[in-house]
Amino acid sequence: MRRPETTGLIVRQKSPLNLEFQFSSLADWQIPVDQFYVRSHFPPPGLHEEDWRLSVEGAVERPLALSLEALKALPQARFPAVMECAGNGRVFYEPAREGLQWQNGGVGNAEWSGVLLRDVLAAAGVKPEAVEVILVGADRGVVDGGKKTASPGPIAFARSLPLDKALSDGVLLAHAMNGEPLTPDHGYPLRAVVGGWFGMAWIKWLAAVRVVPRPFRGYWQARDYFRWERGLGEPMLVPLDEMEVKAQIAQPVNGATLRAGEPFRVFGAAWGGETALALVEVDTGEGWRPARLLEPETRYGWRFWEHVWTPPRPGRYTLRCRASDAAGHVQPAEQRSDAESYCANWIIPVEVKAVAVRPGPADDFVI
Template sequence: MSSTPRPAALIVRQASPPNLEMPFHTLDERITSGAGHYVRSHFPAPELNAQDWRLRLGGLVDSPLELSLEDLKAMPPHTLTATMECAGNGRLYLSPRRPGVQWDLGAVGTAEWTGVRLSDVLERAGVTPGALEVVLEGADCGTLTDPGRTPGEIHYARSLPLSKALDDVLLAYAMNGQPLTRDHGFPVRAVVPGWYGMAAVKWLTTLHVTGTPYQGFFQTVDYSFWAFRDGLSPQMVPINAMLVKAQIARPAPHDAVKADSSCEVTGAAWTGNGNVTRVEFSGDGGQTWADAELLDAPQPGVWRRWRALWQTPAQPGPVTLLARASDSAGRTQEDGYDAGRGGYMINFPLPITVHVQTGEA
């Protein structure tokens, strides 16, 4: 991307536990640095050491396992690139205000993850007939009162359908070629390509194969939404795959731009199913749209950076910029927000207000 990004420093949305976001206007490379990748924490980061850490696998398996970090590293390693977005990214744009961390645009990033395929670990244990889901539990624990009150102290845990667990899920011990940091889940975390970040359980210690749908707090009370299915009344279902979405990186919100000039607009777009196939840009609040240039080759589960040239208005004043993406599954971002999603899955075109000024901006 040709324009020069500003120096990066993670924005603190919550100090303890740390919830930090990337200043999205610093987007430049396709791979986000470990230091620049957003951090989402529900409870304080546990103190774990590589020597004593163990991963325990039980439930509907032939042979329960207890694996050390060295045991995992002795298995065939795999590296994948994945864009990960917090399910609440963009919550700041909702009105009325929704509960939860007030993320702006930067609770998203793309990294190269190295580890062991979850399918290889499950194969070693031998999944028995009747298995439906795999529950992933982390060492982090605590209590919450928002969005609901936990029944005392609980661990962070989510489940995956067995079909997803046997597909492309990684048990990662490295990020961009370096061991995981504590904030990013040292020593091992899950990476679930195409899904929102709540599925990527950090500080992973337990895998449990179950024959019934998991009904834990972060599967039902939190990270769930109302959906219409089978012609029935709305049902609460767990959040999973990322929706198609484009975001504008530069100009940043409330930037000043020079009137009657050519301005390069840059950003990124991603989707949880297939590839991004098109990004459109509007420099007049959605009255007209033009195709943006996609800068990266398509790669499932990985964002594509884009750019567009915008001829700014001759008259000074505020202007609303918008971007929208389409994907290979035939989906395009739509205006409006589904209130049934609560404060999650925010994928309507987000309005970026900039200020056109005469003279040097």
């Protein structure tokens, strides 16, 4: 398949290709495919539908090798879901952290179509000893461990899901995105969609589903994409899973000039993990005020929000937004210290300037 045009996307890395959506251009609830961010650890493996098969193996009664046609013959499902790179917002860490320097566009919302993973597992028959399901991509390569860890050699990109998540109605093996077949950069012919979880779990170019009787400890599970859990005992490394509750401002952009005394629509999107979004608030310098949540409301999709604000006088202003979910989690004000270079969900302020306006002979002009 031919790579589509990606005009307007920000190139974060050329090989493998990593592209960031310009969040300030946010307009469509479903991000068009050619504007959706791309996160790849290795180049696309160049799969062809006629040769490709999905293997289902391990702790199952009936190992399977399914063609795309066979998958499409199973009951089909579709739902919208927001996918966020676990490194989205990394550029805001201080001091700077290793990794691709995503700003706020490593995120997008789309409608995904395919077959629920649980239906595929039902066809294979999961054995009682199963505890996790490993999703394995067809992409392979050598990992540059940098300062964090030495390279384990050529490996496939793979992550696991707990069995209860794999059997939920929130995990899809998707062959279509926004009603169109997946493109090579987005995982053609099949990718995982893991509702509520960070994008590292959404394995692209899916090649194998392995049901296993013990927790997976592969490179991408145990040596990257983790956070620290600090309880009463020794700190523990825990694999990343659910997205954190978060709101971002799309407009105005940082450094924008507004007109004092004229209404302006402060606008953005908010999302979280498994728990429903409850509230978005905006602070323009006078304390937190509820923003208006816009439709539609879905289980795994994001919510647009807006707050109409009139700068009262010329000057500089700091705009902030924060999201809360139904479980009481509130977007934090400060940078987090438990997630290496990931989960950058703290409040990022937007600085703007309001200027005086006076009518000219033909039109208004800004002084």
